[in-house]
Amino acid sequence: MSESAAPVLDRLPDLPVRAVLPELEEALAEARCAVLTAPPGAGKTTLAPLALLSAAWLQGRKVLVLEPRRLATRAAAYRMAELVGEPGAGGTVGYRVRFDTRVSARTRVEVVTEGVLTRMLQADPALSDVGAVLFDEFHERSLHADLGLALTLQSRALLRDDLRVLVMSATLDADPVARLLGGDGEPAPVVESRGRMYPVETRYRDRPVDGWIEPPVADTVLRALDEAPGDVLVFLPGAGEIRRTAERLEEAGLPAGISLHPLFGALTREEQDRAIRPSPPGRRKVVLATSIAETSLTIEGVRVVVDAGLMRVPRFDPGTGMTRLETVRVTRDAADQRRGRAGRLESGVCYRLWTEGEDQGLVPARRPEILEADLAPLALELAAWGARPEELQWLDPPPEAAFAQARELLRELEALDEHGAITDHGRALAGVGAHPRLAHLLLRGRALGYGGLAADLAALLNNRDILRASGRAADADLRLRVEALQGARKRGGRPGSVGIRGHDIHRGGLRQVLREADHWRRHGDGDGGAHGPGYTAVTGLLLSLAYPDRVGQRRPGERGRFLLRNGRGAAFREVQTLGDADWIVAAELDGRGREGRIFRAAPVTLEEIEAVFAVQIREADAVEWDPEAGRVRAFRRRRLGALVLSEAPLSDPPAEALADALVEGIREVGLGALPWSRETRQLRDRIGFLHHLEPEDWPDTSDQALTDGLETWLGPFLGGMRSLDDLRRLDLAQPLLTAVGWDRRDELDRMAPTHQEVPSGSRIRLDYSNPEAPVLAVRLQELFGLTETPRVGDGRVPLTLHLLSPAR
Numbered sequence: 069m070s071e072s073a074a075p076v077l078d079r080l081p082d083l084p085v086r087a088v089l090p091e092l093e094e095a096l097a098e099a100r101c102a103v104l105t106a107p108p109g110a111g112k113t114t115l116a117p118l119a120l121l122s123a124a125w126l127q128g129r130k131v132l133v134l135e136p137r138r139l140a141t142r143a144a145a146y147r148m149a150e151l152v153g154e155p156g157a158g159g160t161v162g163y164r165v166r167f168d169t170r171v172s173a174r175t176r177v178e179v180v181t182e183g184v185l186t187r188m189l190q191a192d193p194a195l196s197d198v199g200a201v202l203f204d205e206f207h208e209r210s211l212h213a214d215l216g217l218a219l220t221l222q223s224r225a226l227l228r229d230d231l232r233v234l235v236m237s238a239t240l241d242a243d244p245v246a247r248l249l250g251g252d253g254e255p256a257p258v259v260e261s262r263g264r265m266y267p268v269e270t271r272y273r274d275r276p277v278d279g280w281i282e283p284p285v286a287d288t289v290l291r292a293l294d295e296a297p298g299d300v301l302v303f304l305p306g307a308g309e310i311r312r313t314a315e316r317l318e319e320a321g322l323p324a325g326i327s328l329h330p331l332f333g334a335l336t337r338e339e340q341d342r343a344i345r346p347s348p349p350g351r352r353k354v355v356l357a358t359s360i361a362e363t364s365l366t367i368e369g370v371r372v373v374v375d376a377g378l379m380r381v382p383r384f385d386p387g388t389g390m391t392r393l394e395t396v397r398v399t400r401d402a403a404d405q406r407r408g409r410a411g412r413l414e415s416g417v418c419y420r421l422w423t424e425g426e427d428q429g430l431v432p433a434r435r436p437e438i439l440e441a442d443l444a445p446l447a448l449e450l451a452a453w454g455a456r457p458e459e460l461q462w463l464d465p466p467p468e469a470a471f472a473q474a475r476e477l478l479r480e481l482e483a484l485d486e487h488g489a490i491t492d493h494g495r496a497l498a499g500v501g502a503h504p505r506l507a508h509l510l511l512r513g514r515a516l517g518y519g520g521l522a523a524d525l526a527a528l529l530n531n532r533d534i535l536r537a538s539g540r541a542a543d544a545d546l547r548l549r550v551e552a553l554q555g556a557r558k559r560g561g562r563p564g565s566v567g568i569r570g571h572d573i574h575r576g577g578l579r580q581v582l583r584e585a586d587h588w589r590r591h592g593d594g595d596g597g598a599h600g601p602g603y604t605a606v607t608g609l610l611l612s613l614a615y616p617d618r619v620g621q622r623r624p625g626e627r628g629r630f631l632l633r634n635g636r637g638a639a640f641r642e643v644q645t646l647g648d649a650d651w652i653v654a655a656e657l658d659g660r661g662r663e664g665r666i667f668r669a670a671p672v673t674l675e676e677i678e679a680v681f682a683v684q685i686r687e688a689d690a691v692e693w694d695p696e697a698g699r700v701r702a703f704r705r706r707r708l709g710a711l712v713l714s715e716a717p718l719s720d721p722p723a724e725a726l727a728d729a730l731v732e733g734i735r736e737v738g739l740g741a742l743p744w745s746r747e748t749r750q751l752r753d754r755i756g757f758l759h760h761l762e763p764e765d766w767p768d769t770s771d772q773a774l775t776d777g778l779e780t781w782l783g784p785f786l787g788g789m790r791s792l793d794d795l796r797r798l799d800l801a802q803p804l805l806t807a808v809g810w811d812r813r814d815e816l817d818r819m820a821p822t823h824q825e826v827p828s829g830s831r832i833r834l835d836y837s838n839p840e841a842p843v844l845a846v847r848l849q850e851l852f853g854l855t856e857t858p859r860v861g862d863g864r865v866p867l868t869l870h871l872l873s874p875a876r
Contacts, residue, residue, distance in 0.1 A: 079151070079152070080111075080115050080118060080119065080151065081111070081115075081151070083109075083110060083111030083115055083264075084106065084107075084109075084110040084111060084261050084262065084263045084264040085104075085106050085110040085111040085112045085115050085116065085261040085263075086111065086115055086119075087261065088104075088106075088259050088260070088261045089115065089116065089119040091259050092104055092116065092119070092120075092234075092259045093119065093120060093123050095256075095257035095259055096120070096123070096125070096200065096232045096234060097123065097124070097125055098257075099250075099254075099256055099257050100224075100229070100230070100231070100232050100233070101232065101233045101234070101249040101250065101256040101257075102233075102234050102235075102249075102256050102257045102258070102259055103234075103235050103236075103237075103240070103242045103245050103246050103249065103256055103257070103258045103259070104116060104234060104235070104236040104237075104259045104260075104261070105236075105237060105238070105240055105242050105258065105259075105260050105261070106236070106238060106260070106261035106263055107238050107261070107262075107263035107265055107408060108238050108263075108265075108405060108408040108409065108412060109263065109264075109265065109366065109408065109411075109412035109413075110238075110261045110263040110264070112204070112236050112238075112261065113133075113135075113140075113144050113204050113205075113236070114144060114147050114148050114151060115151075116202065116234070116236065117131045117133050117148065117177045117179075117202060118148055118151060118152065118177065120200055120232075121176055121177065123199075123200075125199065125230070125232065126199040126200065127199060128199075129197055129198055129199030129200075130175065130176055130177065130178050130197055130198050130199065131176065131177045131178070131198075131199065131200045131202065132178050132180060132185065132188075132195070132198050132200065132201045132202065133177060133178070133179045133180070133202045133204060134180060134181070134182050134185055134201070134202065134203050134204055134213065134216065135179060135180070135181060135182070135204050135205065136181070136182060136204075136205050136208050136210055136213065137181070137333065137360055138165040138166065138168075138181055138333065139331075139333065139340050139344075139360055140205075140360075141163050141164075141165050141179050141180065141181050142157070142163055142165065142168075142179075142337065143344060143366075144163075144179050144204075145157040145161050145162060145163035145170065145177075145179040147366075148160075148161040148177060148179070149161040156170075157170040158170040158171060158172050158175070159172065159174050159175070160174060160175065160176050160177065161175065161176070161177045161178075161179070162175035162177070162178050162179070163178065163179040163180065164178065164179075164180045164181070164184045165180070165181050165184070166181070166183075166184075166501065167583065167584065167587045168337075181212075182210055182212035182213045182216055183212045183501070185201070185212075185216040185219075185220070186212065186215060186216055186219065186449055187501060189216070189219045189220065189223060189453075190449070190452055190453065190498060190499075193219075193223050193227060193453075194223060194227040194228050195220075195223060195228065195231060198231070199230075199231070199232060200231070200232035200233070200234060201220050201231065201232070201233050201234070202234045202235075202236060203216070203217060203233075203234070203235045203236065204236045204237075205236070205237060205238070206235045206236065206237045206240055206245070207237040207238065207239045207240040207401060207433070208434075209434070209436035209437060209438070209463075209464075210437050211437040211438050211441045211443075211445070211446060214436065214437070214438045214462060214463065214464070215438075215446050215449060215450075217233075217235070217248075217463075218460040218461055218462055219449075219453060219460070220233060221233070221248075221249070221251075221460070221461045222455065222459075222460055222461070225251070233249060235249065238405060238408075239401040239404060239405060239433070242258045242260075243255070243258075244463055245463065246258050248461055248462075248463055251461070265408060265411045265412075266411040266412070266413070266414050266415045266416065267411060267415045268373075268407055268408070268410045268411040268415065268416050268417065268418050269415075269416075269417045269418070270407065270417075270418050270420060271417060271418070271419050271420070272420050272422065272423055272424050272427065273288060273419060273420065273421050273422075274422075274423050275421045275422070280312075281304070281305075281309060281376050281378065281421075282309060282312045282313045282316050283316065284421055285302060285304065285309075285313050285374060285376050285421065286313055286316040286317050286320060288374050288419050288421065289302060289313075289317060289354055289374055290317070290320060290322075291419075292372045292374055292417065292419055293322075293323060293326065293352070293354070295417070296371065296372045296416070296417045297371060298352070298369060298370060298371025298372055298414075298416065299347055299352055299353045299354070299355065299367070299368075299369040299370045299371065299372070300352070300353075300354045300355070300370070300372040300373075300374060301355050301357060301361060301367055301370045301372070301373050301374070301409055301410070302354065302355065302356045302357065302373075302374040302375075302376070303357060303358070303359065303361070303362075303373070303374070303375045303376055303398075303406050304356060304357070304358060304376050304378070305358065305376065305378040305379055305380040305395050306332070306358060306380045306393075306395070307330075307332050307334060307358070307532065309376070310330045310331075310332060310356040310357075310358070311330070313356055314328055314330060314356055317354070322354070325350065325351045325352060326351070326352045326353065326354060327347070327351065327352075327353045327354070328353070328354050328356070329342055329343035329353055329354070329355050329356070330343065330355075330356050330357075331343040331344075331355050331356065331357035331358070331360060331361055331367075332357065332358045332360055333358070333360055334531060334532055334576060334577055334580050335576055335580075336576065336579060336580070339576065343355050343357070343367065344366075344367050344368070345368070346368035346369050347368075347369050352369075353369070355367055355370070358379075358380070359379050359380075359402065361409070362402060362405045362406055362409075366412060367409070368413075369413070370409055370410060370412070370413075370416070371410055371413070371414060371415070371416040371417070372410055372416060372417050372418075372419070373406055373407060373409050373410040373416070373417070373418040373419070374418075374419045374421075375398065375403065375406045375407070375418065375419065375420050375421065376421050377397060377398050377403070377420060377421050377422045377426075378395055378396070378397065378398060379395070379396060379397075379398050379399075379402060379434075380393050380394070380395050380396075381393070381394055381396055381434065381440075382394075382437075382440070382441065382442075383440055384440055384441050384442045384443075384470065397430065397431070398430065399430060399431045399432065399433050399434045400430040400431065400432045400433065401432065401433045401434075402434065403420070403427075403430060406418070407420075436463070436464050438462075438464055438465075438466055439464055439467060441470075442470075442474070442503075443466050443467075443470045443471050443473075443474035444474040444477050444478060444503065444504050444505070445503055445504060446466060446471075446474070447471060447474040447475050447478055448478055448483055448490075448494065448497060448498050448504045449498060451475075451478070451483070451484060451488075451489070451490040451494060451498075452490055452494070452495055452498040457471060475488060477504070477505075477617065478494065478504060480616045480617060480684070481494075481497070481504055481505065481508045481616065482494070482508070483497050483498075483504060483508070493508075493511070496511055497511065502526065502530070503530070505529075505614040505615060506526040506529060506530060506614055508613055508614060509522050509525060509526055509529075509610060509611075509613045509614035510522050510523065510526050510588055510592065512610075512613045513525075513610050513613065514592050516610075518606055518610055519589070519592040520589055520592075521550065521603065521604070521606065521607065521610060522588075522592070522610050523585045523586075523588035523589045523592055524550055524553050524581075524585045525546070525550070525607065525610055525611060525614070526584075526585070526588055526614075527581045527582075527584035527585035527588065528546065528549045528550070528553070528581055528585075529614065529655055529656075529668075530584060531577060531580055531581050531584065532574070532577050533549075533574075533577070533667070533668065534549055534552060534573055534574050534577040534578045534581055535548060535549060535552065535568070535571040535572070535573060535574070536571060536572040536573075536574060537570065537571050537572070538572070540642065541641070541642050541667075542571055543569070543571065543644060543645055544640060544644050544646055544666055544667060544668050544669050545644075545645055545646055545669070545670060545671075546607055546611065546655060546668050546669065546670040547604040547607050547670060548568055548569060548571065549668075550603070550604045550607060551568060551604060552568045552573055552578065553578075553581065553582065553585065554603065555568065556573075556578055556582060557582070606676070607670040607671075608651075608652065608653050608670040608671045608672030608673070608676065609672055609673075609676040609679075609680060611653040611655055611669075611670045611672070612653045612672055612676070612677065612680055612681075613680065614655070615653050615654065615655055616633065616680075616681065616684075617632065617633055617634040617709070618632050618633065618634070618638075618653055618654040618655070618657070619632065619633045619651065619652075619653050619672065619677060619681075619708065619709075619711065620632045620633070620638055620651065620652045620653065620654055620669075620711075621650070621651055621711045621712075622648075622649065622650050622651070622652075627647045627648060628640040628643070628644060628646075628647035629663065630652060630654070630666075631710060631711065632654065632710070632711075633708055633709035633710055633711050634709060634710065635709065635710040636663075636664060637662055637663035637664070638654050638657055638663055638664045638665075638666050639663045639664075639665065639666065640665075640666050641665050644666075646669055646670075646671055649671040650674070651671065651672045651673060651674060651677060652666075652669045652670065652671055652672060653669060653670055653672050654666045654668075654669045655668045655669060655670070656668040656669075674713065677708065677713065678713065681708055684708060685706055685707070685708050685713065686706070686707050686708075687704065687705070687706050687707075688704075688705055688707070689702070689703075689704050689705075689718055689721070690702070690703055690704075690705050690715075691718070691721050691722070691725035691726055691728070691729045692729055693729045693730070693732045693733035693736065695733070695736060695737075697791075698733070698737075698791055698792045698793075699733075699790050699791035699792070699793075700726055700729040700730050700733065700790040700791070701717075702717065702718040702721035702725070702726065702729075703715040703716060703717050703718055704716050704717075704718055723787055723788075726786070726789075726790060727783045727784075727786040727787065727789075728779065728783070730786050730789060730790065730791075731778045731779050731782065731783055731786070733792070734778060734782070734795075735775055735778055737792065738775075739771060739774060739775060741792050741795065742782075742795060742798070742800060743795055743796050743798055743800065744800060745800070747801065748799075748800040748801050748804065750822060750833070750834075750835075750836065751800075751801055751804050751805070752769045752774075752800075752804060753769075753835070753836035753837050753839070754816065754820040754822070754836050755767060755769045755804060755807075755808055755816070755820075756768070756769040756770065756836065756839050757820050757836040757839040757842060757860075757861070757865075758816065758819055758820055758861070759839070760839035760840065761819075761839075761861050761864065761865065766808070767781075767807045767808060769804070780807075781803050781804070781806070781807045782803050784803070784806075785798060785802060785803045785806075786798075818862070819860065819861050819862055820834075820836060820842075820860055820861070821834065821860065822834065824844050824858050824867065826844075826846055826850045826851060826854070827850065827851060827852060827853040827854050828849070828850035828851075828852075830846075830850055832844055832845070832846050832850075834860070834867070841865075841868045842860055842865065842867055842868065843867065843868045843869075843870055844858060844867040844868070844869050844870070845870040845872060846869065846870070846871065846872060847871075847872045847873070847874055847876060848871045848872070848873075849874065851869075851871075857869070
């Protein structure tokens with residue numbers, strides 16, 4: 069430990085992690101990397117960065133601290149600023165999150181969200197003014213954290229061998245991370261803080277498996293307020309459950325002196341701060357939170373936790389190219405983190421809405437996001453960085469199939485060229501700081517003169533839906549959301565009291581969308597057009613820029629069912645105003661079942677599709693069998709992926725293509741479509757008899773063989789024919805004899821004659837339908853005088869005699 073570090077340590081609060089800070093600084097000084105494990109409340113987030121400021125190896129550079137969420141980022145920065153005696157962030161301690169930066173020339177500790185680190189590395193791969201990068205709460209294994217660590221490790225290996233890297237977590241398996249940080253040499257040192265957790269009593273409560281979660285949660289909160297002292301922190305999976313639980317608690321009537329606060333990402337900073345702030349003396353609070361409250365921030369006064377046992381996680385399906393949010397059972401590490409919130413300051417109680425038996429079956433940890441996420445942002449960042457996944461160090465490398473699909477999307481967004489190299493447009497997308505889809509929408513929208521509308525759409529698509537409809541699904545038409553934003557702007561940012569077209573407007577969500585849209589407008593070209601009646605008319609056109617793979621064509625004769633460009637099906641599950649649209653762009657849908665459910669979309673015209681995707685539209689001649697018409701159709705077709713934009717008849721298609729298509733039609737309908745006569749059926753059976761007798765010398769005429777070989781034996785005789793009706797002109801004897809070989813016709817007649825002459829002088833037709841036993845069906849009296857059984861096949865096969873009465 070350096071001598072100058074002692075004064076810093078003297079000023080830090082006596083939290084458990086303080087005891088291991090000298091060991092941590094020594095590990096970073098010698099090994100240049102380390103892993104710090106400490107339980108919730110130990111102080112690692114705020115004390116470790118401040119303790120490193122006096123390290124000799126820092127040499128005046130910054131300490132960069134990565135947090136998984138914006139709320140935790142701001143909270144950590146303000147808490148550290150308070151510890152160094154400053155009134156707020158922006159001095160010694162600053163922060164950067166999307167749309168909000170508080171840093172200055174004096175800033176020595178900079179707290180950032182994980183995506184910000186990637187932006188900093190792309191701008192300055194050496195991180196020239198940074199001495200140490202601290203990855204906090206790394207156990208969450210977000211996509212940005214994994215990418216940021218991989219890029220940081222390569223930067224350290226190639227450009228900055230003096231850069232220190234510290235990974236911190238409360239529930240991390242330290243060994244794999246230590247091996248990764250150590251590279252090919254020794255594992256990185258692991259520094260462990262035992263922490264100082266107060267005892268937490270766990271109380272299990274059963275709840276209905278398939279019922280609504282809000283009633284038992286609300287009941288448990290009321291019970292906890294009556295049974296235990298202190299503030300109550302409630303974990304719920306999402307904003308909807310928080311809203312419904314709050315309504316239920318308000319209807320039930322909270323005791324006097326208790327306030328209710330929601331806490332989730334879409335709230336304003338002021339609303340989030342009210343939830344985190346300590347309760348005034350003599351009052352208590354109930355905080356209804358998502359998993360945002362699991363880590364990194366302390367909610368003062370909490371001594372009771374109510375855990376609904378659920379969390380909402382994004383799941384990306386490479387097969388559909390779609391990401392959906394799924395509500396799943398909480399994992400063991402997350403449940404322990406939540407429980408620990410009740411024992412940070414003094415002893416507490418944790419109510420779990422599941423049984424002790426169910427507790428034994430919890431999954432240890434959530435799968436890393438890199439194994440389940442949409443990898444388009446990662447693929448773009450790697451292309452801009454100039455590296456392939458296999459060139460970097462990962463705890464879990466990105467899955468090959470999902471990564472390949474991500475690169476295909478980037479090609480459609482013009483971010484990669486046909487060789488997979490990043491384009492100038494791709495570099496511009498990487499610099500926007502949004503998902504590649506939204507970045508493409510913003511840049512191309514500005515180029516088209518619709519920058520304002522593009523900014524509105526990007527903000528709407530990047531946030532929760534702002535519309536609600538009582539008792540039914542909200543109208544999917546995104547133009548309604550744009551109109552809601554227009555109306556709010558005219559009212560100075562207020563949503564209004566009547567909603568829009570029968571929908572309520574989520575006020576907090578609207579404010580968030582307006583802030584984000586205004587940010588994109590400031591970084592673009594302002595409003596980018598008037599706000600008149602036609603302002604929303606190009607919504608679908610702009611939406612197709614962000615979702616080129618989800619342009620959809622209504623299925624013929626269907627309402628609300630669409631075929632998407634990527635070949636998937638999509639549909640509205642209920643009656644929607646867009647159900648009769650010929651063309652749409654589906655911005656939000658799930659990937660369940662054969663058809664994804666469409667939640668948000670906009671109409672688009674064929675003319676707009678052809679204008680936007682002109683260079684991607686492919687024109688090809690096609691000759692295909694039409695099963696409904698029973699004929700071959702030849703046409704010139706213009707396609708965009710799986711979508712047929714237009715087609716026109718071909719006047720003179722290639723004869724070979726016509727024959728091939730007709731063959732497919734015959735194969736589909738069956739050999740019964742051919743004009744079999746009595747003679748040609750017998751000819752086929754005669755050849756089949758000889759094949760049975762001499763398989764190597766005669767062709768197989770079974771149903772399967774003739775069907776499989778239609779192109780060979782029948783195709784050359786289909787010239788000029790297009791339909792099943794045209795086949796009536798076909799003499800099947802010609803293709804069958806051609807298959808035998810005309811030079812063997814005499815041999816065919818000798819070995820398998822059509823008729824057999826009997827003593828009466830009659831010539832009787834032979835039946836070869838059973839190749840093992842050809843049949844001569846003859847009246848008994850016509851055989852008088854016959855001395856031996858007639859034979860065929862050069863005398864090798866006796867005919868089976870079917871003796872008939874005089875009346876046959």
